[in-house]
Amino acid sequence: MEISSVITIARQELTVAIRNKWTIIFASAFGALVLVISYFGTMTAGEIGFQGFNRTTASLLSLALYLIPLVALMMGTQSFLNEGGDEMLYSQPISRGEVLAGKILGLFAAIMVATFVGFGIGGLIIATQADAGDFIGYPVFVALSLILSLVFLSLSILVAVACGRKAKAYGVSLLVWFFFVIFYDLLVLGGSLLFNERTANQFIFVSLFGNPVDMVRVAGLLSLRGGEIFGAAGAALLKFLGGEAQGITILVISLGVWVIVPFLISIRLLRTQDI
């Protein structure tokens, strides 16, 4: 794989995405929501004479869990199935893998820049208003959000390549979003009722690895607040993962697998496709 051609495609993709009105709308909306959450979150606590970090970042994490997968899926689908553009690209003397990698990198850069608006505003408000010992959690939280966008970009190519048609791909993308953000957890929750307490715990812990949204949420709360936040279940989880630092590392590595596997499958599919 030629790195320079990947970079060229990525730069091109970034410019196109930045000029897309949806990216600008997303950046503004995300920024506004983060502004509201962090401003009101730190304000209510201020009434009593101290200001905290806890609930505010937990709410920001929630926001990221909803929005970032959705935006990554939509931007990915739109970019891969835009009419007229990519046939030119595929006709160049570069491999299809390079095209995919470049496009993902470019889109990732676009999402990163768009979310940086919101994360920057939120961070400024928290830094000036809130009173918390552990600000290091914030960069970790931003990094996890970005990893989440990368996972869903990777899934979005898989959807785009597998579906081929734009309308179908959008529909499937929405299903993928709904499945991972809400439905998967409901299934596991329901399923866990079939087992006794011990087996149910194991079942839930293993099931975390099947859902990147869960992994980001758990890794985020672990790094923001530590395992105590989950109470007794947290102690069991850390025992299962082998400690806090190791647990976060395992979750991040598994998220990496969630980026690479859909990407490799997409390349295989695309290789055999007639464009």
Add this chain to the structure above:
Amino acid sequence: MIFRSRELLIFLLLAVGTVQAEVLTVGPGGAYQTISSAIAAAADGDTIRVESGSYNEELTVDKRLRLEGINMPIIIGTRKGSTVTMIAPGSVISGFRIEGCGGDLQKEDAGILLRSDGNIVENNELEDVLFGIYLYHSSNNTIRGNRVVGRKHLESGGRGAGLHLWNSSGNTLEENIISHTRDGMYIQSSPDNTIRGNRVSQLRYGLHFMNSDDNRFEDNVFHDNIAGAAIMYSQRIELRRNTFVRNRGFSSFGILFQDCRNCVTEENLILDNAVGLFLEATNDSVFRRNTVAENDVAMQIFSSSKRTVFTMNNFINNLSPLQIVGNISSSTKWDPDEGGNYWSDYDGYDMDGDGIGDVRHRIHNIFEYLEGNHPRLRIYLNSPAARSIVVTEKSFPILKGSNEFDNRPLMRPVKIATTFLPERSSGRAGWFLLAFSSMMLGVAVAVFYRGLVR
């Protein structure tokens, strides 16, 4: 003559004793080179002044003496038994630095061991000690302004408590600073003490307390411990204006009450703990005008706790307000005549402007309600799925949810003067976040500018 002859005799003896009280000086410039030789030579009522320096000895104060350290002389024990043992009543020890007691938890090896009544232990610094100050069947003492630092190199379980009270009553423990021991204060079978203005941090239980009725805790601060205060098997305990901050460990808490009755908890600040208040089998207790904020779980209440009253408290920005363990509902009263509580997550309104919400406040949602008896569900804390269950329950109340309501929720938080504000996090961390955020904004602006304008 209204005095009986015996009383007169005692009075005369005391008067003579006061007149004759001598001052013995220990140190390079004094008459004695060791403190124990001065104690041996002294008589009841004498004062022993100890000049600055290091004294390698173990003291037993067996007379009514006043021991004064000038410029913090250091007493280093023999690493066997207690460094200072007080067995005569009415003595004073102040201004010493005390180190190097023994290491046997069973033998009460302490910096200062009190086995007599009516002593004053003031302004001492105890370091490298197993127990700090141990009150062993010792009453009516004043322990004030001491600092205890435990043996950091030992496992928490191998250390003793900072202040240990066993079978001791009527003591005043004031303005002591305790860290790195096993428990800050361990109080057992010791009724009727006053514990005021102490500061306890970086250890296991800030307060470990059992079988001791009628104790008063005022203006103490318990911060950064594994657990704040565990109060067990006691009645009529009063907690006022104490602060419990950042006590975080697994199944940990700011304050735990177990098997207690008729306790009063007023105007305390319970901030940023894993669980704020934990109640098990605790009856007829009142929580009034406390601020419970920023905890992972504000309250965990076992349904074995009966008739608890919460009135005029502030519950602010807790991740979960309440978990009830056991039966479906507790007999807790959230809205007595005195008034309801302030809940920062209350979403009702106040049309008549009387400061009380017009819609009753359901204290915990269906998910928090289920968590009480199914702890594993807490893994789904903050997940979209959990939220969707909550929204579903609100819109279609098919699932039977919690019965805990505050019928008179306050619209504004109750103003409570807190005695302790957690210090602002280090400026460096704040600057770091400022710089990091500015960098993100800068990158975003630069890239958008380059893409859109150029």
